[in-house]
Amino acid sequence: MSHDAAQIRRPETVHGSLFRTLCSVCLALSFSLFYSCARKPALTGLSVTENATRFEIEVNGRRRGGAMHVPPLYDGTRPYSLVFVLHGASGTGASMRKTASFDAMAEDLEFIMVYPDGKNRRWESPDDTAFFDSMISEFQKKYSIDSARIYAAGHSAGAIKAYQLAACLPGKFAAIAPVAGCVFSDAPRDDLEPVSVLHIHSRNDEDVPFDGVGEWNMLSAQDSVEFWKRVNGVSDGPVIFYDAHGIEGTVWKGERCDTASLFYPAAGHQWPRLASDMIADFFYNHPPRPSRIRMRSESLPVAFGFGSAVELECELENAESVEKVSYFSNGSLVGSVESKPWAFQWTPAVRGVHRLSAKAYLNDGSAASSTLNPFVLITAPASGGAAAGGNASMIPAAGAVSTKAEEEQYEARYAVDGDFFTRWSSGWTDDQSLTVDLGSVHTVSGATLVWETAYAKRYAIEVSADGESWSLAFEKNGGEGGIESVEFSPVPARYLRIRGMARSSEWGYSLWELFVHGE
Structure with missing residues (x-):
């Protein structure tokens, strides 16, 4: 879940129509400077700190910075790709780093990841273009960077900024991947340099609607793709590269650059499932490599x-x-x-x-x-x-219940349905739990939790033979989300309960899938 999404997920706090109006005004204001391409004087100075997880740079006499990740095996002997990932309005580079989870792929793909902070958590500063121009220059000085493999992805306001950067810094980026952000109808159209584009959007996005927003002069998602198809000089018909779970992935080949879309049926205004993997794949293979x-x-x-x-x-x-x-x-x-x-x-x-x-x-x-x-x-x-036969000791679930589900589409049963595109999401308080019924008593010895963005910093796993008397099997303090696989002393149980005690975010607890290990 993104902060952009969270800003409209509590309509009960403000009258619905007024709330939407306020959101529209805020978004419109934040977008007002996005296509200003004015550059400031040359910039200098890059400081990398905290074991290469933070950076600062001087921009017109002011310090700006963000989060970063350099793969541990980087030694400067061969050039790496430089990948910028931009947060949405009210976010930070550090929060975007957690949400997007690119770091796990950076080692394999030789990406140096940069998650810059927008000024005052927004992307509306007249210094933004100069900020990125300077970062590109200074990171190239400090690290071995392949100048033909520099990329920008972003969510919401960060997606719109990625589109702006492609226009305002011609020749700098090999590809961009805007997620839940569109092109403005008054964006510059002449003399644009081709850039490979992967546009990701959900059809039910209410913050940045799929069909565009006329009063913001914002094109639809489809028209944004058409805009860059014209820039990139599409030469071939569409090729379907993904078609599952209602998600439609299409690419149009150009002479130099490709244009692609990945449209979700109902991901809302979030950073959707698979987005980071698809973006990493698109960036790594644009421009094409000798083999794939x-x-x-x-x-x-x-x-x-x-x-x-x-x-x-x-x-x-x-x-x-x-x-x-x-x-x-x-x-x-x-x-x-x-x-x-x-x-x-x-x-x-x-x-x-x-x-x-x-x-x-x-x-x-x-x-x-x-x-x-x-x-x-x-x-x-x-x-x-x-x-x-080496079968895994996975105990199938007969059912699941939880203390509270955020919405009907996030009920407990979706955590044990074997589908990585559905999930359970709890109420927005610390004291929440998910209970799995294994159908009969088994010897239970562990569990694997596949967390969504809203994971538990502290949680316990409890087991019970009758659903009334519970015992502690495992407890963790300092959870980091992602995929956690834990083992504990084998114990007879019919029920296994995940009890959340401290959330990692303002939202509740959310699991894509839960697997129970045992006999």
């Missing part, structure tokens, strides 16, 4: 038992140029193959969540990393162990 590699995730189980083997496979473009394919789990090499069909039998040595990836080494000395990478969960094997 993708792991075959459809052949992988979501979970399997410790001690059993699974075959890792990939698809390759220009496979004749490939000399070797290496496979990785959580960034660590697990094996390599040097001939077709480029498949590898992997027997994991560690339980828990494994993020899988692959890299193709080419005969010209370059390498291509996989994108849209899957994860698998390795648990204790079911009875009989690996010899019995």
Whole structure:
């Protein structure tokens, strides 16, 4: 959930129509300076602090900065891509860093991530263009940056700023990815340089409507895409690159740059599921690389038992140029193959969540990393162990209830339905819980929690045989969200309860999926 979304999620605090009017006025004011391209004098000075997680830079005599992430393996021996991710109105670079979760992919894809702070948490300063111009220059001085691979993504007001930067800093960006933000009808149209664009939007967005806002001179999402299709000189018809869960991904090829859209049916004004993965894939492959590699995730189980083997496979473009394919789990090499069909039998040595990836080494000395990478969960094997087929010890849920759901579409059952595009979301207080019914008593030994943005900083896992008498199985203080896989001493139980005690945000607790481990 974004702060932009949160600003309209409590209409009971202000009369509905007045509230919407106030939101419109605020957004209109925040957008009023977005297409001012005036530049200020040259800027100098970049300071990187806090173990390369914060930076500051001088802009017209003032210090501005934000959050950042440099992959630990960066050593300056080869150029990395530079990726800016812009927060929405009232956000910060640090909050955007948590929301977008690009850092986990940065190591594999050799991205240096920068999450700048808007002035006064907005993107309406006349210094903004100079701020980005200076950041590009100064980061290139401090780090080895591929000047052909500089990118900008943004949410809401940050998305609109990304569109503005593509126009006001011609030739600087290889691609942009605006999320829930559109082009203004009075944006400059002449002499624009082609830039690859991936526009992401939800059809039910109420803050920045999919169909545009006439009184703001804001084009619709579709017209924003058409605007950049004309700039980019589309030469080929549309190609569908994603079609699932009602999400439509389409790309139009241009001579130099591509234009793409990813439209969601009902993601609201949030940073939607899969957005970061799709953006990372789009950026990494624009401009095109000598080869492209993708792991075959459809052949992988979501979970399997410790001690059993699974075959890792990939698809390759220009496979004749490939000399070797290496496979990785959580960034660590697990094996390599040097001939077709480029498949590898992997027997994991560690339980828990494994993020899988692959890299193709080419005969010209370059390498291509996989994108849209899957994860698998390795648990204790079911009875009989690996010899019995290595099935994962996953206990299916018979049902789930919670203390309170934020809305009907976020009921408890969506946390155990096996669908990573539905979720449970609680009420907006600390004392909330989700209880899973396993149907009968099992030996329970752990759980995996796939958190949405609204995760728990402190939570407990409790178990019960009868739903009345509960015992503590696990407690965590200092949760960081994402995917958490925990184990505890085996205990007989029919019910497992996640009890939230401290939230990470103003919202409640939200889980995409919950898996229970045991027999």
